[in-house]
Amino acid sequence: MTARGERGEFIQERKPVDVLGVMEPLEPYMTSEVAEELGWPQRTAYEVLNGLADEGEIWKKPEARRAIWIRTE
Incomplete structure (x- = not known):
């Protein structure tokens, strides 16, 4: 089920596990990447x-x- 706000707008769930999923251990990343x-949005990241x-x-x-x-090992 997709999460919706009070006005019916889509609310994207942003989870820390998503961030960890795109980061390779011991590789450097900038927020923008x-x-x-x-x-x-960069601020959310x-x-x-x-x-x-x-x-x-x-x-x-x-x-x-x-x-x-x-990301740590």
Whole structure:
């Protein structure tokens, strides 16, 4: 069943497992790469990536004006 909002609009579920599915272990990714691969807005991808980093599922390497994300093994 497809999730719908109050006005009947489609609500896409965005799950951390989707992000992990597009990241190869120990390979670096930028937020834009993950967002593009999943067809998500960059802000949404960033929030999910940040949550995964907080949980220790991926590493976050902050750099000037961007972050590099690396999936653990």
